[in-house]
Each structure stands twice: as structure tokens, then as C-alpha cells.
Amino acid sequence: MDILVIGGGGREHAICWSLSKSPKAGTIYCAPGNAGIAQVAECVPIEVSEFDRLAAFAKDRKVGLVIVGPDDPLAAGIVDVLEAASLRVFGPRRNAAEIEGSKTFMKDLLHKYGIPTAAYRKFDQHAEALAYLRTQPLPVVIKADGLAAGKGVTVAYSVEEAELALADIMLARVFGDSGSRVVIEEFLEGQEMSILAFVDGETVRAMPAAQDHKPIFDGDRGPNTGGMGTYSPLSHIDPAIIHEAVETIVKPTALALVSEGRPFTGVLFAGLMISPDGKPKTIEFNARFGDPETQVVLPRLRSDLLDIFLAATEGRLEEAEIEWSDEAAVCVVLASGGYPGAYPQGVPIEGLEDGEAAEAARAEAAPAEAEAQIGEGRGLVFHAGTARDADGRLVTAGGRVLNVVGLGGSIAEARAAAYARAAKIRFAGKQNRTDIAAKALV
Structure with a gap:
């Protein structure tokens, strides 16, 4: 096919x-x-x-x-x-994808069906939003209603920061029409968790949980990005909490969409916060594979992805065979200098071939085990923003340039493999976080 x-x-x-x-x-x-x-x-x-x-x-x-x-x-x-x-x-x-396309729709849906999420208010007038904002405790979360490439969310720790974010969204329209409305939410503390699930109407088949790193700098500092790295599995989080998130958030949301006449087929992605008392709440929903969560989840898939896609589109997802490896995966994003702000493009990339040659030699030495072997610290590189210039050279063509994925028998092994591979890759202005998956090693 x-x-x-x-x-x-x-x-x-x-x-x-x-x-x-x-x-x-x-x-x-x-x-x-x-x-x-x-x-x-x-x-x-x-x-x-x-x-x-x-x-x-x-x-x-x-x-x-x-x-x-x-x-x-x-x-x-x-x-x-x-x-x-x-x-x-x-x-x-389109009507089901609105769960990502409009944060106000998503929040109203969760509220209507009693699905755990942060307290919120929605506004389409700047003056009203500003007045409400000034009554809220800090920190406070301000979100553009529509899509904003993962950058339309501000966690404000001061009144000045909050007011500036609101003005940028609603007055300066830095996110265009996506900022015609805003959602102002209570700040949730805890650990973030991403759960992606194959969905076919009422049938939900959850994938292994992952954890993303949104801010640009180490220690979760700086502005939000599309994601600077991720890892899976989350061995430091109680499996009962992950199960609770699927049962109380992901599955009820799929059912709610069916009840609303918006049956969902595809990948439903829940961005969650686990509070200090171990209770998961919804931060956001996306209507597709996460990025870069996909880059650590799919390498752990043992089953045929095409079979799963076909089963979902044919209404038989419940009977599909879906098996996952025990292998750990860590993804480190290599980004252009200046990202998530303005950044250059067309910058030559070097060193990628060194890692590819090493992986090819490994596969040639043990072809039967190359894909399945655990504990050897192997790696993959997925291209995010790359192109070939007129001379055939590999160059940067985006803010997030390369996703370097390490695989191994533990998070520590996978993390070491990812950073070792990332260190071999060179381009002017390259930036990456150095603490991806560190939370899982504490």
C-alpha cells in the first residue's frame, strides 16, 4: 500500500x-x-x-x-x-480537532464533563481580561486561544510579566487571530507528563507515557518552545498515576467528543500535570502525535504502525495488536541560535555522518539484533528543520533542527547515548539543553 x-x-x-x-x-x-x-x-x-x-x-x-x-x-x-x-x-x-484548535473549547468541554483540569476564565476583551488578571494570585498562566506553534503560553511570575503577555496576545496580536481570545488559568505545580493515545471513537489505546521539556534553557527557564527534548518511559512515576490519567482524563475526553457529535479518530495527546499529592490534571489536549514525544515513543513500538493506522480508520482499533519494548528512549533537540526568537537558516551542518557510520557498522556487525538489542546505547537522528542547499550540503532550515534519540536498557544509558551522538553534530549557533531526562535520574 x-x-x-x-x-x-x-x-x-x-x-x-x-x-x-x-x-x-x-x-x-x-x-x-x-x-x-x-x-x-x-x-x-x-x-x-x-x-x-x-x-x-x-x-x-x-x-x-x-x-x-x-x-x-x-x-x-x-x-x-x-x-x-x-x-x-x-x-x-475539523470538529474533533477543535480540542486543540481552541483552548476555550477544550476547557469548556472538560468542565462540562467533569474531567480534571485547572480552574480558568476565558475572555475576548482585553480590558475585561486585564481586570480579572489583576485579581489573580501569582504565578498565573495566560494562553492564546488558538494555535501558536507551542509558544502561546506564558507562566507569569509578576504582574508586569502577566500584563505584558496579555497585551502581546490581545493587543499586539503576536499570534495573529489565535490571540482573539485568551484563557487565564490557575498555575498548577508538579511534574508534567504526556500521554499519547491511538483513538477510534470510544476506543482508546494509550501509548507509553513521556515527559517533555518546553522551556528553552536548563532548569526549565526561559520562554516556551515547541519542545527541547523528551524521554520515555517515566520509571520515576508510579504506574498507578499513569493508569489514573488514562482512565479519568484521556478515555472520558474521547467519550465526551463522541457525546458532542465530534467522534475522534487519530492520536489524542494529553498534556498533564501531576500534583504533589499524585493527582493528574489536564494542561492541554492536542489532536495529533506530539513533537518531540513521537520521537521517543515510536522507536519503542514493536508492532506494525501501519496495521494500527488501518485498524483505527476501519473502526477496529480495539482488536489491533499493539506491543511496546521495555527499552528506554531519550530525545535531545538541537536548535538554531536565537530560537525560539529569530534565527538564521542555511547554516551548514557537520558531524552527522560520524554517528551514522557508527550505527551502520553496529548494524552490520549484528544485523539480526540491531533493532531489538537493549542496553547497547544505540541511537537515531530524526530531522526537524533541515534542507539541502544548491551544493547538496545539509543545512539548517528551522528553529528546531535535529532530534537526537538515544536508546538503551535504562534512561541513564539512553541519555548517555543521546548526548554522545549530539556532541558529534556541529553547526554555528547550535544550542541544546543539557538536562533532558535528568528528573528521571534523581
Whole structure:
């Protein structure tokens, strides 16, 4: 079966890589893809916003399944457009994707169905929001209602910081129309946790939990990003808490969407906070694979990802075989200098081949065990923002450039493998956090 993956980041590279291992996969296309994805798929120069062109391409190539990676096209209704063209699509329709596309919709849904989340108020007028903000204890959380590439959330520790964030969102419109409304929430303390789940209406099949690192700097300091690294499993968190999160948050949310006439098919991603007393609450929901959570979850998948996608789209997810490795995975994001603010592009990347040569030699020495062996500290690199310049050189083409993933028998081994591989990669202005997964080692 030929497949089209829509997107061009590290998440889509991980999806294409995982699909390429399926014996049922034919040609894998990726639109628009990137320099790394080109190693496992045929990249197609169509942007994710060009719905009609994507539909025409998929029809022309007789693609059997389309997978939508990013949030923007899902929120804009790409699945509805593709399904209207008689294409099979893995991803939620527009009305279900609103759980990510509108934070006010998400918060109202959770409130209506009694699903644990932070207390909140929503506003579409700056003056009213400002008046309410000045009555709230600090720190306080301010969120743009719509999509903002993971950067529309501010945790303000002072009145001045809170007022500036509100003005940026609602008056300066730094996030465009996504800032026409805001949600002001109580601040939740504790450990964050991400749970991704394959969903088909009322059926929820949770993936192993992961933990993301959003702020740009070590110690969770600085502005939020799309994610600077992640790891899985969360061996330092009681499995009973993870189970409770699935049973009291993820599954009820899928059922709530069905009750609202918005059945969800695809990956439902819950961003959660575990309070000091061990109770999980919802921070956010996303309507697709997380990035960079996908980069540590899919390498742990033992089952055929294509089979899971097909089962979900055919309404038989409950019977799908889904098995996970005990292996640990740690992802370190290498970002451009200046990110998450302005950053240069077209900067040459060096040293990537050194790690690839080492992994190739390892696989050649033990081909049968190369994918399954645990405890050897092996690694992967998923490309997020890369391209080839006119001379064929690998160059930066985004804020988050590369996702370096270490795998091993423990978080410590996987973490060492990830940082050892990351140290070999060089480009001017390279920045990365040095404390990814450190919380799991305490």
C-alpha cells in the first residue's frame, strides 16, 4: 500500500521511519518532507496548507492511506477535504480537532464533563481580561486561544510579566487571530507528563507515557518552545498515576467528543500535570502525535504502525495488536541560535555522518539484533528543520533542527547515548539543553 504523510518535521520523520519498517508499506510519500525524511520516503514539494493539491496528488498516485502530522491543517479541516475526495485518512476531522484548535473549547468541554483540569476564565476583551488578571494570585498562566506553534503560553511570575503577555496576545496580536481570545488559568505545580493515545471513537489505546521539556534553557527557564527534548518511559512515576490519567482524563475526553457529535479518530495527546499529592490534571489536549514525544515513543513500538493506522480508520482499533519494548528512549533537540526568537537558516551542518557510520557498522556487525538489542546505547537522528542547499550540503532550515534519540536498557544509558551522538553534530549557533531526562535520574 502506498502512503502519504503530510508534514515536514521531526515527528513526520519518525512516522515515516516507523512506517518504512512495515512489510505492507509500498512507496511512502511525504509532503513537503525534509532532508532526513528523504532517506526513507519520497519527498513531494506540496505545502501542508495546499489541501486541494494534496488531495489531487494522493488520488493520482492511488495512495491507500494519508497520515496528517501537524496541527494547523487538522484545525483547518484537511481531513474533511481529503475524505470528501474519497481518501482514507488517519487524523481527526475539523470538529474533533477543535480540542486543540481552541483552548476555550477544550476547557469548556472538560468542565462540562467533569474531567480534571485547572480552574480558568476565558475572555475576548482585553480590558475585561486585564481586570480579572489583576485579581489573580501569582504565578498565573495566560494562553492564546488558538494555535501558536507551542509558544502561546506564558507562566507569569509578576504582574508586569502577566500584563505584558496579555497585551502581546490581545493587543499586539503576536499570534495573529489565535490571540482573539485568551484563557487565564490557575498555575498548577508538579511534574508534567504526556500521554499519547491511538483513538477510534470510544476506543482508546494509550501509548507509553513521556515527559517533555518546553522551556528553552536548563532548569526549565526561559520562554516556551515547541519542545527541547523528551524521554520515555517515566520509571520515576508510579504506574498507578499513569493508569489514573488514562482512565479519568484521556478515555472520558474521547467519550465526551463522541457525546458532542465530534467522534475522534487519530492520536489524542494529553498534556498533564501531576500534583504533589499524585493527582493528574489536564494542561492541554492536542489532536495529533506530539513533537518531540513521537520521537521517543515510536522507536519503542514493536508492532506494525501501519496495521494500527488501518485498524483505527476501519473502526477496529480495539482488536489491533499493539506491543511496546521495555527499552528506554531519550530525545535531545538541537536548535538554531536565537530560537525560539529569530534565527538564521542555511547554516551548514557537520558531524552527522560520524554517528551514522557508527550505527551502520553496529548494524552490520549484528544485523539480526540491531533493532531489538537493549542496553547497547544505540541511537537515531530524526530531522526537524533541515534542507539541502544548491551544493547538496545539509543545512539548517528551522528553529528546531535535529532530534537526537538515544536508546538503551535504562534512561541513564539512553541519555548517555543521546548526548554522545549530539556532541558529534556541529553547526554555528547550535544550542541544546543539557538536562533532558535528568528528573528521571534523581
